Amino acid sequence: MKIYSADQIYEAINSTIEKNNTTSNELMEFAGTQLFDWFHTRMQGAQVPIHIYCGIGNNGGSGLVLGRKLLHHGYNVHVYIVNFSDKRTKDFLINYDRIKEFKVWPRLLSSGEDFPEMDKEDIVVDAIFGIGLNRETSDWVKNLIKYINASDAYTVSLDVPSGLYPNDAPEDKEAVIESNFTLTFQAPKLSFFLPETGVYMQRWEAIDVGLDPEYLQTTNTEVQLIDTLEVLPLYIPREKYAHKGTYGHSLIIGGSFGKMGAVTLASSACLRVGTGLITAYIPECGYTILQTSLPEAMVICDEGEKNIAKIQYAIEPKSIGMGIGMGTDAVTVKALKAFLKTNTTPLIIDADALNILATNKTLLKSVPKGSILTPHPKELERLIGEWTDDFDKIEKTKAFAKKYDAVVIIKGANTITIYDNHLYINNTGNPGMATAGSGDVLTGMLTGLISQGYDALTAAIFGVYLHGKAGDIALTGLGYQALTASDIIDHIGDAYLDLFKEPEEPSAEAEENR
């Protein structure tokens, strides 16, 4: 799913108006009708008080259309105008007038006013600011936002939680609505998916507000949300006459005394994702562990007993996953430096290998094209330096990925793959996956995908998706706390099968209710 910038949404609105020979107010009316349908389907006329807070721009205008339609259907509606400016938009004014058809005169809220009384069982509709927010809000509006947040009423935000920029960090962390549900217009916004700004919302749904389909389809976006529809075309089917050589030989280099499990997990995940052959390259002390825990794997032992000391092998792997459990012992650093000087095989670089690169940045130039780096936030910081906020982090990572022509995967709740100035935000996965070894599993999966012929970017997008999906499927019967990295591996097969699952038939009961 494409994630448009605020400028692109405004362009889409203009294009819709031009092509359909319609007016911006007609668009607002349509959006308001869609919003009303959403509420009406769920509320079925329930008389819970609905408090609609409308700003004076078009976000507020949409709130007014929604309010009028709810009143028309007999809902218990209270409308307030958050009068933060006298620059009211044309469509706001049209709808401000029209709500009076219902003998409703919205209460004007301004600085110094007491805020309306609300109960925590009530519903709040937040239509104060949309994507037109362009500066810090005044103190009294901040106080209103804090008041709404403190009310604990179920809050539905229109388009964005008010105070949240679509493509920027808020100046004041407390001046943003904490929304329970965001009904976003046409497509979600980037800030919904980043750790510092995603916290303002629990759930979101995109409402079709009728924007020009041609504009939406032909416009390239810098950001995409990745889900099943996006990854399905990436899948490479297995061929009937394939043999294990067809799907590549993967090499996992890592491990040190006490950290051999990481290599076992990565190698196992690499197999499960479909590599033809797998070899683990480990220090001597891990030999028995690997051979016993993973009979499908071949093992090459380094000359070092407890740490990797000199990387050398006589196989020709198609891809190499390295760094997991490897440690940063001086001999290992030396071995990695020497290895990078001669290696030309694509690498998936994780964990300690990333830390070694971060302290020896000149080594980054020796990372072959088509490689993937998989830092978690702390490892990323060591590579690119500190950032001021999530958006700055993204800009710095984009520049880093460009400089070294590498795919960078920023691991987290919505893992983001960055390459060539584009962002691919993953929509699978869950908090249960924040567990030991989960990253090792991902490294193994990415290695196995590259060995099968996926290019680095495709492997990253597809691998991160499959990893998250496997974790989601594994949740059933386990729950967040009990989920382990091995459970993710056990469900990689299910994640593949899920790609081709037919959409479920609606149940007879659901059919009757139509």
Ligand SMILES: NC(=O)C1=CN([C@@H]2O[C@H](COP(=O)(O)OP(=O)(O)OC[C@H]3O[C@@H](n4cnc5c(N)ncnc54)[C@H](O)[C@@H]3O)[C@@H](O)[C@H]2O)[C@H](O)CC1
């Ligand atoms: N099809 C659609 O996508 C439609 C979307 N709509 C909604 O319109 C808003 C965007 O409306 P806009 O009028 O441009 O902006 P806002 O309502 O978000 O902003 C308010 C207004 O206030 C000014 N402003 C910005 N920041 C501040 C501030 N800190 N203090 C005071 N004033 C501020 C700014 O100049 C704006 O004019 C979009 O989100 C959708 O909800 C329409 O319904 C049409 C269809």
Ligand SMILES: [K+]
């Ligand atoms: K809003």
